[in-house]
Amino acid sequence: MLKAYGKKLRLIRQSEGLTQASMAKITGIAISAIKNYETQGVEVGISIIDRVLDREEFRKYTMWLMTDEIAPSAGQISPALAHYGTDGGEAQKQTRKTGEDLDVKPSRYAQKTG
Template sequence: MILNFTTPERIKLMRESERMSRSEASKEWGLKSDALWRYETGKAVPNIDVVTSMLNHPRFEKYALWFTTEKIAPEAGQIAPALAHFGQENLESPPLRKNAG
């Protein structure tokens, strides 16, 4: 299954999966709250130093592989954030039905 999350979506998913407010995450990552808002909404792109800082934080390092490749390696402690805000939606298309006649 290929999901192809954008960088803003990935940042927000990590934060929400840790049940952190934007203010809490900003403090943990050493960012201004408005900077994190801009990153999560796609108004700004975090540079590599910001992303590295986020992924090196002890609370978020478990998402590093997923953040960069959308792959996981649970045996190495690398997981994906919970997709809670995506609900119980089925990500596959239903089969097509043809009516006879």
């Protein structure tokens, strides 16, 4: 499971339009570490997850990163939904795989709409 975090971090970075270098600068994580997580399958520790989620621009991915679930009505999305917004439009309709065969499931805690 921990190796999947590297793939997820790459999806987050790409969804935000960031290079590995810019991600390193924003988070304070060494670029070599980012490369290792994303491409070498090096396990991502909780301190790295904390550094990423400490940044406001990445908090919207917290639920997806930790549980594979999303709650668009609560502002919790996956990278695949990042550019659809959280206003209940397209974001709630999409619950598909996110590029790297990582499942995205609506949260059982998400508010259901009629």
